[in-house]
Amino acid sequence: MTEEIIIAGFGGQGVLSMGKILAYAGLMEGKEVTWMPAYGPEQRGGTANVTVIVSDDPVSSPILSSYDTAIVLNQPSLEKFEPKVKPGGTLIYDGYGIPEPPTRKDIDVYRIDAMDAAAEMNLIKTFNMIVLGGLLKIHPVVGIESVLAALRKTLPERHHHLIPKNEEAIRKGMEIIKKL
Amino acid sequence: MADQEITLMKGNEAIAHAAIRCGCDGYFGYPITPQSEVLETLAEQKPWETTGMVVLQAESEVSSINMVYGGASTGKKVMTSSSSPGVSLMQEGISYMAGAELPALIVNVMRGGPGLGTIQPSQSDYFQACKGGGHGDYHLIVLAPASVQEMADFVDLAFTLAFRYRNPAMILADGAIGQMMEKVVLPPFKPRRTEEEIIKECPWATTGRIGGRKPNIITSLELRSEEMEIINLRIQAKYREIEEKEVRYEEFMLDDAEYAIVAFGSAARIAKKSIEIARAQGIKVGLLRPITLWPFPTKEVQALASRVKGILSLEINAGQMVEDIRLAVEGAVPVRHFGRLGGIIPDPDEVVDVLKRSF
Structure with a gap:
C-alpha cells in the first residue's frame, strides 16, 4: 500500500502541521513516510502545500507528478491540484474557501465544511484536524489512535490538554464529510 | 532520546x-x-x-x-x-x-x-x-x-x-x-x-608542545616554488589514493537495463520514481547514483556505457555532472542531460517524457 497525498491551502490553515501529524502517525505504525513541504517565503495568507507519502515500501520520490488524494482548502489550490489527481483518485475540498467546486468526473470528490464546523464548535484552530478526520473516514491511511499518539509526541507538553479537543475535531470531520 | x-x-x-x-x-x-x-x-x-x-x-x-x-x-x-x-x-x-x-x-x-x-x-x-x-x-x-x-x-x-x-x-x-x-x-x-586521543590521532595538529616536540605549523603558504611543487605533488598523490579507495555509489534496477539514468541526491529519488513509471510502460531503465561526487565513480560509469544504449544525466541544474559522465563514457554511447533551473524540481513524469525523447 502506498498513499500519495497533497494537502494544499493558505498559510495559517495548518496544512503543514496536518501533514506532519499524518506522517508521524504513519511512522508510529511502522510505515515508510515522507513529508515534503513546498517551503518558501511562505506566510499567513500565502499559499502552502505539503506532499505526504505513507507506504509499506521505501518511498522513491518525495516530489510527484500526480496524487492518489488531494486535499484542497482554497480556490488556487483546487485549480492547481484538481488536474493532478490520478484517475480514480480522491479529491477532498472545503466548501468555505472554494466558491467554484471541482468538475472532474473520473475521481471521487468529497466535500467537507470544516471551516463552518470549526466556527460552530468554537474551535477554529482545530480546523485542520477536522479535515484530517474527513480524510481518515474515507481513507484510513492511519488509525485514529496513531494520530492521537502522534499529537502527544509532537505537541509540547503545555498543549497536551488540547488533545481531547483535537480528537473531538477529528471525530467531527469523520461525521461531516460527504461524497458528491 | x-x-x-x-x-x-x-x-x-x-x-x-x-x-x-x-x-x-x-x-x-x-x-x-x-x-x-x-x-x-x-x-x-x-x-x-x-x-x-x-x-x-x-x-x-x-x-x-x-x-x-x-x-x-x-x-x-x-x-x-x-x-x-x-x-x-x-x-x-x-x-x-x-x-x-x-x-x-x-x-x-x-x-x-x-x-x-x-x-x-x-x-x-x-x-x-x-x-x-x-x-x-x-x-x-x-x-x-x-x-x-x-x-x-x-x-x-x-x-x-x-x-x-x-x-x-x-x-x-x-x-x-x-x-x-x-x-x-x-x-x-x-x-x-x-x-590525549587528539594528540595521538593528529600528530600534525597545534596541540601544544607537550614533551618538547618540534613545533607544528599549519599553513598553506610556501614561498619557495620548489617546495610548493613538492607539497602540491604530495596532495595530488593523496587525491589519487582517494579516487582509488573511496568511490561510493548505488545501483538500482540496472541488471537488465537498456538505458541508465545517472543522478545524485534528490534527483536520484525522482529518477527512481521515473524508473518505476517507465518500466510499467516497458522501458528498461535503471539508475546509477553517485554517492561520492568527488571522487566520481568514473570506472563504474565507464562500465555502464558498455551495458546500456544511452545515459541520461538527471540533475537539478543546467548540466554539470554530465561533463564527468561524458569524460568517463568517452563517446561510447549517447549521453543526454535533463534538468530544471532556478529552484524548479523536475517531476517524475517529465523525466519519463525526456527519456522517451532522448534515445
Missing part, C-alpha cells in the same frame, strides 16, 4: 543531531535558507551542556569558515553549514584548508543561483563542490545524500574520511533533502575525543 529510536525529522535537523552524536567538537555557522534548521536545532539541543560541543553563530560565513580553520588546526572535529551564496563566501577559507590539509566538514544545502538566486532546491553547485570551488589545485571529498537517513549517516562518514586523508569534506545536499521529513534512525552516541 534512546540511541536507536526511529524518529521523524527534516534532513537539516538530522545533520545537527548526527553532529552531536558523532562527537563533533564545534559548529560555526551563519543562518541562511534552506539550511537554517541545522543551527536552530543545535541551539535547541544545547550540546555545550551535554557533550561540551561548541555551537557558535558567527557574524558571517567568512568568519564561520575561518573559525573552522582554527578549530581544525588543533585537531578538533569541527564543521559549518550553509547554502549556496554562503558557501561561495567561504571559498577562500576552504581553499586555505585544502592547502593546509585540514580535516573539517562543510555542509552545503544548495539553493538556486546564480547570485542570491532563490531559496528553492537546486543542484547547481556541483562544479563548485567537485572542481575546487576556490583557487588552486584541490578537491574536497564530496558526499551527496539522497535521504534524511543519509543526511544523518554521512556526518560521521564525512568526518572519518576528512581525518583519514587530512582533507576537508563536504556534504552536498539540496533544499529538498534539507527541508523534507523522513524516518530516521539516529547514529549512536560517540564521546568527543579526549585531548
